[in-house]
Amino acid sequence: MLLATAVLALQLAFGERVRRCGLPELHQRSMSFEDCVRFYIEQVGMGKDVGRAETVKNSMFPCTALMYWLGTQTILDLRAELQRREGAAFSLRRFHDELLSFGSVPVPLVASIMLGSSLYRGGAGFLDSAPSVLRSE
Numbered sequence: 001m002l003l004a005t006a007v008l009a010l011q012l013a014f015g016e017r018v019r020r021c022g023l024p025e026l027h028q029r030s031m032s033f034e035d036c037v038r039f040y041i042e043q044v045g046m047g048k049d050v051g052r053a054e055t056v057k058n059s060m061f062p063c064t065a066l067m068y069w070l071g072t073q074t075i076l077d078l079r080a081e082l083q084r085r086e087g088a089a090f091s092l093r094r095f096h097d098e099l100l101s102f103g104s105v106p107v108p109l110v111a112s113i114m115l116g117s118s119l120y121r122g123g124a125g126f127l128d129s130a131p132s133v134l135r136s137e
Contacts, residue, residue: 040055074111075107
């Protein structure tokens with residue numbers, strides 16, 4: 001089961017990388033809509049309907065895949081840095097609770113706050129001592 005999970009993770013990562021590579025041409029008009037659909041089918045392995053839907057989505061929201069990747073990478077980097085700083089005291093649950101407590105605030109801003117806040121260490125979250133207007137009570 002672990003091998004199957006690892007293979008799936010690699011397939012998803014590959015698909016995301018290929019999506020990011022194929023998009024600039026569509027938006028620069030050096031790749032037609034149909035060429036982009038064909039790209040997804042032939043290079044990524046998507047079915048025809050999925051490739052078409054992906055092309056439509058990416059033509060409407062040009063940088064979505066790239067922004068998702070950047071956000072994901074920032075979260076992974078933040079987690080690694082906090083794990084490095086806290087060692088055995090690091091709590092994945094506390095990290096996720098803290099991260100998600102910010103809602104839809106841009107990830108780089110959240111990372112900056114979490115890395116710079118001495119309040120993060122020792123279990124007290126940034127929002128635990130923030131003004132009440134920042135907390136949802």
